Amino acid sequence: MFYKTLMVAALFMSAVTIQAQDCNLELKGIVKDFHDGAPLSFAQLYIQEIQKTVSTAADGSYRIPDLCAGTYTVIVTHYDCKTQTLKITVDKNTIKDVLLEHHINNLQEIEIIADVHDDHKNSQSSTRITQNTINDFSGATLGDALATVQGVTALKTGNSVVKPVIHGLYGSRVAIVNDGLRQQDQEWGVEHSPNIDLNTASNIQVIKGATALRYGGDAIGGTIVIEPERIIAKDTVKGRVVSQLQSNARGGSISGSINNYRESGWYQQATLTYKKLGDFEAPDYVLSNTGNQTYAANFAVGFHKFEYGASIKYSYYNTELGILRASHIGNAADLVRSINSGEPTVINDFTYDIDPPKQMVEHHGIQANAYKRIQGLGKLEIDYSFQFNNRLEFDIRRGENAGKASLDLDLTTHTLAAYFFLDSMEDFEMEFGVDGLYQINSPNPDTGIRRLIPDYNSQKLGWFFSLNHNLNEQWLLDAGFRYDHYNIDATKFYQTSRWEGLGYDQQFPQFEIGEQGNQILTNPEFRYDLFAFSAGAKYFADDHYDFAINLSSANRAPNPSELYSDGLHHALATIELGQLDLNKEQSYKLNLVAHAVHGSLDVEVNPFVNLVNDYIQLIPTGLESTTRGAFPVYQYEQIDAVLAGVDLGLNWDVFTRNSRDAQSIEMLRWNSRFSYIYGQNKTAEEPLITMPPIQFSNELVWSQGVFKNLDLKLSNQTILKQTRFPDNDYAVDVPDDQGNFSTQVVNISESPAAYSLWNLGAGYAFAKAKINLRVNNLFNTNYRNYLNRQRFYADDIGRDVQIQFIYNF
Amino acid sequence: MRYQILKIAITTVLYCVLVSCSDNDVPQLINEEELITTVEYTLTNDTDATNVVVYKSVDADGSGPEAPTLMTTGTLLANSTYSGTIRFLNESVAPAENITEEVQEESSEHEVFYATSIAGIAITKTDTDSDGNLLGLRTALKTEAPGNGNLTIVLRHEPIKPNDNTLSGAAGETDAQVVYSLIIQ
Incomplete structure (x- = not known):
């Protein structure tokens, strides 16, 4: 692990910046996990043609400035994944988000999409809370972290009893699904907060409607996964x-x-x-x-x-x-x-x-x-x-x-x-x-x-x-x-x-x-x-x-x-x-x-x-x-x-x-x-x-x-x-x-x-x-x-x- | 290992289906012991032990829909001095529970307040709690001219003690609050 970090650092230090005249195009985007859309930090993108490496920030974003028009070979690596090679044509300022597959055994290993929307698989309205936000609330409650999503508010009794409200509805009208398991903790009470440790979450998806039918059809407010x-x-x-x-x-x-x-x-x-x-x-x-x-x-x-x-x-x-x-x-x-x-x-x-x-x-x-x-x-x-x-x-x-x-x-x-x-x-x-x-x-x-x-x-x-x-x-x-x-x-x-x-x-x-x-x-x-x-x-x-x-x-x-x-x-x-x-x-x-x-x-x-x-x-x-x-x-x-x-x-x-x-x-x-x-x-x-x-x-x-x-x-x-x-x-x-x-x-x-x-x-x-x-x-x-x-x-x-x-x- | 896990899971499910699902026992009846159904204020004339006045408020169903009923026995005489005792009872259980004993035991956490709109009536608390502050389970009541009006009695739990002897200054939470109508003859 330490060795890998050292290698990453070495790559990072040896990055060559090329300042070519008239080459002011920019390629940027976010590297995310294919499964859950969580941004991947410390992913490496190596552009073969210009021998340049950039690494993603904590929010998964990367930016490669000062590119000339042309097609580039970009090698994307992340320490959990296999190295992947992409061909990207840059003829204007370009946004390319990269979805990396963690489970290298699974079907598709890498997929490129053209925008940063969270959930591509269906039409539901959903927003995802990432690990960074979860970390920010490590000492608070699940309800406090959820309230960072637009359309979600916290219904409180004091500061320790915090229930999520989705589009005005709460309690039995909101299903909370923890690791595939629908939480059954007497959620009907206004003064009953979800009995879940926020720190076990890697990411949280808030679905604002009764569309997550797998977890029950009665969540007329929404579902928190x-x-x-x-x-x-x-x-x-x-x-x-x-x-x-x-x-x-x-x-x-x-x-x-x-x-x-x-x-x-x-x-x-x-x-x-x-x-x-x-x-x-x-x-x-x-x-x-x-x-x-x-x-x-x-x-x-x-x-x-x-x-x-x-x-x-x-x-x-x-x-x-x-x-x-x-x-x-x-x-x-x-x-x-x-x-x-x-x-x-x-x-x-x-x-x-x-x-x-x-x-x-x-x-x-x-x-x-x-x-x-x-x-x-x-x-x-x-x-x-x-x-x-x-x-x-x-x-x-x-x-x-x-x-x-x-x-x-x-x-x-x-x-x-x-x-x-x-x-x-x-x-x-x-x-x-x-x-x-x-x-x-x-x-x-x-x-x-x-x-x-x-x-x-x-x-x-x-x-x-x-x-x-x-x-x-x-x-x-x-x-x-x-x-x-x-x-x-x-x-x-x-x-x-x-x-x-x-x-x-x-x-x-x-x-x-x-x-x-x-x-x-x-x-x-x-x-x-x-x-x-x-x-x-x-x-x-x-x-x-x-x-x-x-x-x-x-x-x-x-x-x-x-x-x-x-x-x-x-x-x-x-x-x-x-x-x-x-x-x-x-x-x-x-x-x-x-x-x-x-x-x-x-x-x-x-x-x-x-x-x-x-x-x-x-x-x-x-x-x-x-x-x-x-x-x-x-x-x-x-x-x-x-x-x-x-x-x-x-x-x-x-x-x-x-x-x-x-x-x-x-x-x-x-x-x-x-x-x-x-x-x-x-x-x-x-x-x-x-x-x-x-x-x-x-x-x-x-x-x-x-x-x-x-x-x-x-x-x-x-x-x-x-x-x-x-x-x-x-x-x-x-x-x-x-x-x-x-x-x-x-x-x-x-x-x-x-x-x-x-x-x-x-x-x-x-x-x-x-x-x-x-x-x-x-x-x-x-x-x-x-x-x-x-x-x-x-x-x-x-x-x-x-x-x-x-x-x- | 995997079969072991599967066996445990299946056993648990079977247990649920066969044992707990058929378990439909009749729940145990709960009679609330702390409930105060009855507040009874007894006044005994200091000079004539046969002149006893009892004011009683009974709410048999506690937090149920029925309102308390009020009863008065005896005649309150003008220009007299009475010794008052108050009792808080739970008559929804048999035999009735005497809550006054609990108030006495936790005297420093309780106080009874008396307030009346009738001019000339003076009520003084004659007992003290374990800290030497007023308690109000025993009182002295003096009447002057004939008249009528209300007497409000409030039992407060965890009030500020000592206090200025008024409801508004005592804070705490109300455990019992009754209003009797007094007629002085």
């Missing part, structure tokens, strides 16, 4: 250590991975991560009890050959997340007090301790996979996975129950799937698959609190078929269909007064088993037939433009929370009620993607519209009084919704030039993202709740500028005020000190003011290591985020200085 480190078919050991320290929350994280690959096909992979953070701090106060601690481990062992292979993987994730102390409140009158006071009602000194309210979540995943290629036909794949998720939530409790969990759910999921991928035909690719899921939820009765989610068993059986067709050089067509049969069988105690109050004794007498005290045991069981369909076309106009259109239709069955939940929710002082007679949701989504590459400018525009009939939403239905005081009641109801918007992404190399020593390319790049979404409840003709506000994100990156291997970054994120929100404010009687009651409005609807955050970063690469220094929220701005449930109680976090060290070997 997390891919691990690829497998290399040669004798090598690779690894990486990423460690990070941060000033805000006074903690950090360390993650190490090691991968052993053998030419024989055997490989082993391991990743370990530990993260510890104390209380976060807003500009003016400590956010008490917001610390967290996470352990994660991933192991894989397998045998990988072109014709057949198998693997077994185990992943473990364990996290303890503090919830802002001030957000645990008694009743609606307490909520008024919290909102009106403008700062948290409990502010203690900084601590690493995590007390109730808190969450402790554990996730185990075991996955076995085998595949076999059938000559002249395609590839057959079988997957089995087992997932076990335990979620504990702790409230502030009294007496002997103090320190005991209020919620203790065990979710066990088995999945078995078989796929057949047919790729032997020239212009067609087809995939057929069947899969089955069996899931058991068992809440622990020892909590002494009535179960939020009941005991249930559910089964899902589905099949899908999808087809890609390359009509000609310009046109690509795709279509897919999926059917699932879903069954959920719950056993639940209702309070008899609630059961009758909702009229279920009239509507569902068949579910009643018997009464015990003032509770009634019921067996609500439901079946749903779910259909999904996707069709699209992509048109490559010329080297500079391509356009895609995709129409998808999908069904989502109501999740257990929407059907069965009933109880008091301490975070917002609400009584939340499920609804047994919910229908499946029906979504129709149209995505358009227009993409242009002109010289140093790369622009993508993605307008979309999503019509969701029977959209399930919590609607306030009134106020109920208890011995604790009054609470607003929210019930899941169905409305017709429309979500429409546009995402914009732009990358512009403002200038590029050879640095003074002519060994590297100095570059100033502007990255810009914008997203807008309009959400309307068509039934009540009012805005949808929790729609991400308009946001702009801009970043200037100056690479190799001041001196070699130094990158400087200045970025700004501006979030406008969400002006469209439904008015769910309600009035509640608040007792005063004179024994009177004053009626006060609980202002829970109004969105926070617009804000703008500045971040500064510097990165320096040397040998195989890199040091990054970042300052987030540079000006220590006070702000509150509409999509953060903590906004009712406290400001968001203030300035954070981070230092990160990355070492690759």
Whole structure:
């Protein structure tokens, strides 16, 4: 390995620059991995005719300036791959992206495409997050990294519970697929973040629609596909250590991975991560009890050959997340007090301790996979996975129950799937698959609190078929269909007064088993037939433009929370009620993607519209009084919704030039993202709740500028005020000190003011290591985020200085 | 090795299909022990032990849809001094759970607040917690002229202690909040 680096360095040093007069053409592009589009750094391009070698930067880009017109022989090498030779004709400034095949056993080893678009295989709208971005967020969460994609926002509870929102939809409407395995971790909850260690990801693809039918047809928001480190078919050991320290929350994280690959096909992979953070701090106060601690481990062992292979993987994730102390409140009158006071009602000194309210979540995943290629036909794949998720939530409790969990759910999921991928035909690719899921939820009765989610068993059986067709050089067509049969069988105690109050004794007498005290045991069981369909076309106009259109239709069955939940929710002082007679949701989504590459400018525009009939939403239905005081009641109801918007992404190399020593390319790049979404409840003709506000994100990156291997970054994120929100404010009687009651409005609807955050970063690469220094929220701005449930109680976090060290070997 | 793995996988699937899938036990009933269904404020006339007034609020279904019901027994007399005791009960379980004992045990983390709109009524807390701060499980209530109005009683968990003896100054979270209507004769 060291020898190779030396050789690369030697090649690099011996590069000859030829400054021919009248020869000012430029050849540039990006070298990427053929499979996942991840940019390959340190790839060598040797131009035989001029005996010049250039190497790709961290983002995979290369640039060969000062070429004369003519045809060149370019030899592309990368340490994981075989040397490849290309003939490239340069008669004007030319962009040539190179796709390198890592798995040298596989079919095509190298392919040249004419633009930099991410996904050429179909018409769906998708964006990929690369290893560099993932590294930037090594100490944060998956949701934070995903929010760097236009059209994706983070729905937060504080700073540790972060859920991805795709085009305004989240939770059960977004599927998260980790290494081919659909994550089953009680994703229905707003306060449940994905139990995935971001550091195991090599790259992440965000698909903004229900087009990834292989992973289920119910992801009407979109699918997030997390891919691990690829497998290399040669004798090598690779690894990486990423460690990070941060000033805000006074903690950090360390993650190490090691991968052993053998030419024989055997490989082993391991990743370990530990993260510890104390209380976060807003500009003016400590956010008490917001610390967290996470352990994660991933192991894989397998045998990988072109014709057949198998693997077994185990992943473990364990996290303890503090919830802002001030957000645990008694009743609606307490909520008024919290909102009106403008700062948290409990502010203690900084601590690493995590007390109730808190969450402790554990996730185990075991996955076995085998595949076999059938000559002249395609590839057959079988997957089995087992997932076990335990979620504990702790409230502030009294007496002997103090320190005991209020919620203790065990979710066990088995999945078995078989796929057949047919790729032997020239212009067609087809995939057929069947899969089955069996899931058991068992809440622990020892909590002494009535179960939020009941005991249930559910089964899902589905099949899908999808087809890609390359009509000609310009046109690509795709279509897919999926059917699932879903069954959920719950056993639940209702309070008899609630059961009758909702009229279920009239509507569902068949579910009643018997009464015990003032509770009634019921067996609500439901079946749903779910259909999904996707069709699209992509048109490559010329080297500079391509356009895609995709129409998808999908069904989502109501999740257990929407059907069965009933109880008091301490975070917002609400009584939340499920609804047994919910229908499946029906979504129709149209995505358009227009993409242009002109010289140093790369622009993508993605307008979309999503019509969701029977959209399930919590609607306030009134106020109920208890011995604790009054609470607003929210019930899941169905409305017709429309979500429409546009995402914009732009990358512009403002200038590029050879640095003074002519060994590297100095570059100033502007990255810009914008997203807008309009959400309307068509039934009540009012805005949808929790729609991400308009946001702009801009970043200037100056690479190799001041001196070699130094990158400087200045970025700004501006979030406008969400002006469209439904008015769910309600009035509640608040007792005063004179024994009177004053009626006060609980202002829970109004969105926070617009804000703008500045971040500064510097990165320096040397040998195989890199040091990054970042300052987030540079000006220590006070702000509150509409999509953060903590906004009712406290400001968001203030300035954070981070230092990160990355070492690759 | 590969066959071993396959065997384990198949065994696990079979286990699921044959054992857990047929497992459909009736879940255990949960009666919430911490629930406060009942707040009972008893006033005993200091000069006449037979003059006992009881104010009671009962919410049998806890967080269920039914509102608490209020009951009053006895007559509150003008120009008198009463000793008050408050009890918090969970009557949804049998036998009823006395939550007051827990409040007493964790006295430094609790306080009961009394506020009334009736002029002339003075309520003073006569007990203290383990730190010597006011607790409010025992009170003295003085009446003056006849009249009527409301008495609000609030049990706060983890309030600021000591505090200015007002609800607004005490913070913490509300564990119980009841309003009785008082008639002084």
